[in-house]
Amino acid sequence: MNTSALPRHVAIIMDGNGRWAKKNALRVALGHRKGVEALRAIIRESSDIGIEALSLYAFSTENWRRSPEEVEALMGLLLEYFTKEIDELDENRVCIRILGDKDGMPEKQRQALIKAEERTKNNTGLKLNIAINYGSRAELARAARILAEKAVRGEIRPEDITEQALADELYTKGLPDVDLLIRTSGEMRLSNFLLYQCAYAEFVFPTVLWPDFDLAAYHEALAAFGSRDRRFGGRKT
Numbered sequence: 001m002n003t004s005a006l007p008r009h010v011a012i013i014m015d016g017n018g019r020w021a022k023k024n025a026l027r028v029a030l031g032h033r034k035g036v037e038a039l040r041a042i043i044r045e046s047s048d049i050g051i052e053a054l055s056l057y058a059f060s061t062e063n064w065r066r067s068p069e070e071v072e073a074l075m076g077l078l079l080e081y082f083t084k085e086i087d088e089l090d091e092n093r094v095c096i097r098i099l100g101d102k103d104g105m106p107e108k109q110r111q112a113l114i115k116a117e118e119r120t121k122n123n124t125g126l127k128l129n130i131a132i133n134y135g136s137r138a139e140l141a142r143a144a145r146i147l148a149e150k151a152v153r154g155e156i157r158p159e160d161i162t163e164q165a166l167a168d169e170l171y172t173k174g175l176p177d178v179d180l181l182i183r184t185s186g187e188m189r190l191s192n193f194l195l196y197q198c199a200y201a202e203f204v205f206p207t208v209l210w211p212d213f214d215l216a217a218y219h220e221a222l223a224a225f226g227s228r229d230r231r232f233g234g235r236k237t
């Protein structure tokens, strides 16, 4: 594959697990489990081809509204993932960061997420960001609140609140902006994911359901990105 025009930061909305389960006459929990298999391969490939940062939308603040059975299944999968797969991720020098409110998670999951971040924080390989209990508007409101508190304490003046100052209070602090956003299953929405960070992202919407998103589909999305003419609001002469 041509790696000359690779995105630095890829974000993925892994959509379609429910429809995949329905299509295969399986329970929704099995669709999510199959979704974890797909994400394992995409993480490995991203690491191998030298993607700098990969951000995955695993659980939104709105996902709590799903049935108790489905929420429980997702919580179980998250716990399993962050306990069973952490050795391999660490060996591959993957640096894990959780985007979202860990304090709003059940205690066992909260501990596992903190542990995974702590254990891999000095790793120099792929920056793997997993959005859990995440909503972009909540993230922006939180950043505004932190800046307001600093201003009230007299640590900053209103004119110090620049784009950079705001970006530095987001969960994605220090990461490059998203270059490529992929949403599977044919849906074409951002669904409150990385609104600020996607300001100049290229969007690709493959119709394949997430559990069927394989390396060929990933390469296709990366190739589509490579063929885009990115101007960032300017004009090419």
Ligand code: FPP
Pocket (backbone or CB within 6 Å): 014, 015, 016, 017, 018, 019, 020, 032, 033, 035, 036, 039, 057, 058, 059, 063, 074, 077, 078, 081, 130
């Ligand atoms: C969207 O499909 C997917 C989700 C809400 C959850 C994504 C989670 C995983 C792939 C597994 C957990 C992640 C980790 C990191 C272990 P949907 O259920 O909304 O699909 P539908 O629109 O077809 O119903």
